[in-house]
Amino acid sequence: MSRSTRNLSLTILDQEKSEQIHEASLYLMENVGMKIEGTRAFKLLHDNGAVTTNEGFTLIPRELVERALKSVPKELVLYKRDGEPSIKINNVNAVYFGTHADQLELVDPLSGRVRKFLRKDTAMMCKLADYLTNIHFILSVGMSADLRPEVQSQITFLETVKHFSKTINFSTNDIGALKDIIEIAAIVAGGLNNLQERPFIFYLCDPIPPLAHPKESTEKLYISAENRIPVVYMPYCMMGGTSPMSLAGTLAQCNADILTGLVITQLVSEGSPFIYGSMPSVFDMRSTIGSYGAPEFHLLVAASSDLAAYYGIPFFGTAGCTDAKVLDEQAVAETTMELFSTMLSKANIVHDVGVMDHCNSVSPELVVLADEIIEGLKHYTQGVQVNAEELALDVIKEVGPGGDYLTNLHTLLNIKKVWYPSLFSRDMQNINESQIKEKVKEKISNIMESHQVPQLNKSILMELEKWSAKLE
Secondary structure, eight states, rough: OEEESSSOOOSSOOOHHHHHHHHHHHHIIIIIBEEEOOOHHHHHHHHTTOOTTHHHHSSOHHHHHHHHHHSSSEEEEETTTTOEEEEEEESSSSSEEESSSSSSSEEEETTEEEEHHHHHHHHHHHHHHHOOOOOEEEEEOOOOTSSSHHHHHHHHHHHHHHHSEEEEEEESSSSHHHHHHHHHHHHHHSHHHHHHHHOOOOEEEEEBBBTTOOHHHHHHHHHHHHHTTTEEEEOOOETTTTSSSSSSHHHHHHHHHHHHHHHHHHHHTTOOOEEEEEEEEEEEETTTTTTTTTTTHHHOOOOHHHHHHHHHHEEEOOSOOOOOSSSSSSHHHHHHHHHHHHHHHTSSEEEOOETTTTTTTOOOOHHHHHHHHHHHHHHHOOOOSSSSHHHHEEEEEEEEOOOOOOOOOHHHGGGGGGGEEEEEEOSOOOOOOOOOHHHHHHHHHHHHHHHOOOOOOHHHHHHHHHHHHHOO
């Protein structure tokens, strides 16, 4: 099971600050309320003590939050397509990264130009992610330009599950697509019971900040919970636009929305798996975008991971992305800063690796480059172990003053403990131009030519083809 393990960690919110934000969130839930739509969720909340004001805002008592926090699983195991464990979360030390199977646009690795994402590109993104050691899951969204919107989510998932053997995160354009994909995943897993016991999928949905939970969101939570499919509930708040122009206020509002989603899932099915997701960024007043590269965004993501750790719930974060349109100095700077921040935070599952242009496009080249950056950062976040073996006093004594370690057996036995990059250059004499982009392109080309994703069973493939024919 490949993962990034960190012994170093960064704390933005200590126990006292986490408690203050928790209390502020409960105040919002109990006194300001939520705009709850969706008959089933609305009734469920009212049957358990929630009330709705004349203005239409549902007040959620803290007792429901406390009950939900007791019943939600604190550990989570997600599996590969073949049922082997892939992502295991039972503490804050493990972090897993994921990229996209599709997106609105693709930064084409051959031409370098930005173009619309097409159905055929999903196979490429899946094969790339399947090969890369530090990419543990892929996000299937449903955005291919050459597919009808009504079936984009389902067909993209079909393409993803055929071309990717690891864990699949998915979102859908509508409620019906969610139901379809659960059925499709159940076929691959050998039945719904097997899918529930060894989930190789997990779902991503969100509220609409501030404090609004439309029918599509609450129904998606409801369906995920009743089928016991792990679900991420993740508000995307923009400071000054859809959340207060303050860090703490934005965290409190996001947290209130997430806790509302948690309460709904636990009322539907006590003990159903839930993942805390949060994307609190800034509304850039000059460009009117929600920034994916802003330092405040990734500070708040790290702070949100502290809140998730405070509750003991797995956290779904964001890193490895950029506001840049193409792979340039800005893209590399923002991507590296974010990956460093998230690997020092308490994040567990991290999405959006390789996403560019504030989430309009995905770059296969940036995914490959991020894989290399993550590998290097793993050697930083391991920290320094101090014990008799690591102090190596006997080795120092053996070599003695003025000696050298190059031919010492200790060096030979431990030489692979340090990181040797495959893309970055440490040559004695470097040429006067960058070779990185060519190395990245060559690596992508080699993966496309040589990597073979394990094939699904023929009977499963036949069932998937039936689904594809029905949808098309």
